[in-house]
Amino acid sequence: MPASSNFQQAIREAQSSALVGPNVVNKALPYVGGGMVLTAAGVLGGMSMLASGSPLYQPLFFVALIGNLILFFVAQNVAMKGNTGTALPLLSAYSLITGFTLSGLVSYAIVAIGASNPANPYAGVGAVGTAALSTGITFVIASIFGRRMSDSVGQALSGVVGLGLIGLIIAMVVQLIGGIFTGGAFGGNGFELMIAGFGTVLFVGAAFLDFYTMPRTYRDDQYLAGALGMYLTYINLFIFILRLMIALQGGGRRD
Numbered sequence: 001m002p003a004s005s006n007f008q009q010a011i012r013e014a015q016s017s018a019l020v021g022p023n024v025v026n027k028a029l030p031y032v033g034g035g036m037v038l039t040a041a042g043v044l045g046g047m048s049m050l051a052s053g054s055p056l057y058q059p060l061f062f063v064a065l066i067g068n069l070i071l072f073f074v075a076q077n078v079a080m081k082g083n084t085g086t087a088l089p090l091l092s093a094y095s096l097i098t099g100f101t102l103s104g105l106v107s108y109a110i111v112a113i114g115a116s117n118p119a120n121p122y123a124g125v126g127a128v129g130t131a132a133l134s135t136g137i138t139f140v141i142a143s144i145f146g147r148r149m150s151d152s153v154g155q156a157l158s159g160v161v162g163l164g165l166i167g168l169i170i171a172m173v174v175q176l177i178g179g180i181f182t183g184g185a186f187g188g189n190g191f192e193l194m195i196a197g198f199g200t201v202l203f204v205g206a207a208f209l210d211f212y213t214m215p216r217t218y219r220d221d222q223y224l225a226g227a228l229g230m231y232l233t234y235i236n237l238f239i240f241i242l243r244l245m246i247a248l249q250g251g252g253r254r255d
Contacts, residue, residue: 018151018216019215019216020215020216020217020218020219021214021215021217021218021219021220021221021222021223021226022215022220023220024214024215024218024219024220024222024223024226025147025211025214025215025226027220027223028214028223028224028226028227028230029143029227029230031088031091031223031224031227031231032227032230032231032234034092034095035091035092035094035095035227035228035231036095036231036234038092038095038096038099039095039096039098039099039102039235040099041096041099042095042096042097042098042099042100042101042102042103043099043100043102043103043106044099044103045099045100045103046061046099046100046101046102046103046104046107047103047106047107049103050103050104050107060100061100061101061104064097064100064101065101067097068094068097068098068101071090071093071094071097072094072228074090075087075090075091075094075228076225076228078090079091079222079224079225079227079228080222080225082219082221082222084221084223084224087224087225088224091224091227091228094228095231098235102235102239105239105242105243106128106242108246109124109127109128109131109242109245109246110124110125110127110128111124112124112246112249113127113245113246113249116249117249127242127245127246127249128242130241130245131238131241131242131245132238134241135234135237135238135241138204138207138234138237139207139234142204142207142208142210142211143211145208146207146208146209146210146211146212147211147212149208149209149211149212154209154212154213157205157208157209157212158209158212158213160205161202161205161206161209164198164202164205165202167198168195168198168199168202171194171195171198172195175191175192175195178191189247192243192246192247193244193247193248195243196240196243196244196246196247197244197247199236199239199240199243199244200237200240200241200244202240203233203234203236203237203240204237206233206236206237207233207234207237210229210230210233214226214229214230
């Protein structure tokens with residue numbers, strides 16, 4: 001219908017006029033994928049140290065945790081300036097170290113879920129694979145529908161995700177402090193299940209939102225900064241899916 005066609009064309013023009021970097025998503029995606037590969041390598045490296053019982057793992061983990069936080073802000077600042085020559089090795093190191101810091105969680109998931117399913121010795125490995133596959137499927141779906149998101153939906157989703165992140169951070173702080181001082185009420189499996197489920201839903205929404213916000217936030221030469229933001233979304237999605245699967249199995253406890 002001509003009227004419908006004209007209306008859709010007007011929407012496309014209105015959306016494209018707000019774009020800061022119309023090509024930033026396509027330029028960032030290969031680096032998001034590369035970051036995931038490096039993260040997987042870091043996870044495998046950390047797990048091999050754990051499996052061998054290396055006494056270096058624990059001190060290296062804390063060094064990596066602190067170093068990763070510092071590296072994130074440095075890499076983000078450099079990437080925002082469009083200095084790709086310096087930002088790329090920093091982001092590569094960040095992805096690799098992030099994988100190392102995740103190796104403990106992945107190892108725990110394999111052991112805990114495997115312990116809850118003694119009839120299937122590969123249940124833990126399967127759960128990690130399922131979490132990774134679910135993250136990948138979310139990425140594909142988000143890349144299709146997130147690009148087509150209207151301004152009204154995108155802005156509404158941005159507000160919801162922003163408020164949700166604040167709520168998630170507060171809940172995780174309460175869980176941490178409550179787990180230390182009370183043990184059962186806030187450190188128990190029920191509270192963890194609630195947080196993991198909420199975090200999973202929240203980062204699924206953030207995955208869709210990334211494809212809407214990136215072209216409106218980053219210039220084309222800031223594609224590495226956009227890649228870092230998208231990378232963090234999918235890393236967090238993987239973490240919360242894995243936490244959800246652990247919680248659904250009772251954290252490895254057999255009551």
